[in-house]
Amino acid sequence: MPHIKDESQRQRTTTKGDERASAILNAAEAQLTAGGYDSITIASLTGAVGLTRAAFYFYFANKAEVIATLVARTVSALHTSIDELRGSDDDRPMDTIRELLQRTKQMWLEHGPVMRAAVDLSPTVPEVDASWRSAADAVTVTTAHLLRGAGLPDTPRPDGAAALARALVLMSERSFYHASAGGAAELDDAAATAEIVWSLVFQGSKPGAGAA
Template identity: 45%
Template sequence: MPGKAVRRRSGAPSKGDLREQKILEVLEDLLAVKSFDALTTNDIAERAGLSRASMYFYFSSKQEALVALFARTVEALREKSRAAADDPAAPRDAIATALRRTRDRWREHGLIMRVAIDQASTIPELGALWTETAEIFIDAIAAILVRAGVAAHDAPDGARALAGAVCWMVERTFYHASAVSIEALDQAAATCEVVWLRIAAIEP
């Protein structure tokens, strides 16, 4: 009808959504060749084909863009962790699946995850995102440990305490290995699986 605006199809990204996505993709690409500290907002805007003013319409700083990129990255980790907690498979298989999914995410986005972890001390939002994500993973690890027969009490040898140790072991191990090579990351995942199985009293 004349004078009636055409409604965008539900689910179709707007131009603004696509530009924001482009900025985040550009940021991740630039971090492969330039440190975050050396990177400028103008670098991001130029690579994305935007003016500096247009860049500020979407993100007020490179820090804000990094937070958005990291949030997008860890959301998949959260989903996979929730899936691990609900995995009906035997504990051995659930552990293997959880570590494989986590390893795959580090394979795809290890760089941005390392940068975000490094910047977390100066950008509180990054630290909060990572801590929240870790808590979801800890819940999943604890659930699997309990199903494997580990006591659910609050003592140091209880499932929750052990799950926390496993979570941060995986984080540090994957952090370092992902900076070396895919092969190193695969080896790290295999080693973490052995440790997790032994904590669960399952023969590797």
């Protein structure tokens, strides 16, 4: 399990070595793209950024912490994108869903190797799991709100808005996960299929709801 530095250590990295830490993360993302998680070593990272092994340990405890931090950086960008959609026109929830799916698709297109690594490593690296779950939870909260506004019940039952939102978010995640290995065309198809499924759920909401 990666060693996560305390806040004072994180602050020191931010003030004294943010560019080098960022360079390590960028190298890790490039190597994830080129060869996958198993291809990354501390030697490959230090070689890519011109650091000694001792200098590397000033920023990260091990390879797993690098990937956990890289996932957290990617998730932070996804959170920003999701937050921008909050407060969208609740009278047309499918417009918000379409935009959310397009933004998510773009994240998978730009950072697919990192996001696939997050899914793959979540069962064994708690820090990765926490970051990735936070992103899924944020999307679920946003979409559950839209489903409730469209007339689905606000209950803990399997037919409630929260349960359906969670299932749809997980479905979309797996669709994008598999499609991202195939490039832009497959991601476009995954987003289109997810949109159809979401639309069907909104169409099945109570009469008089605001589904688009």
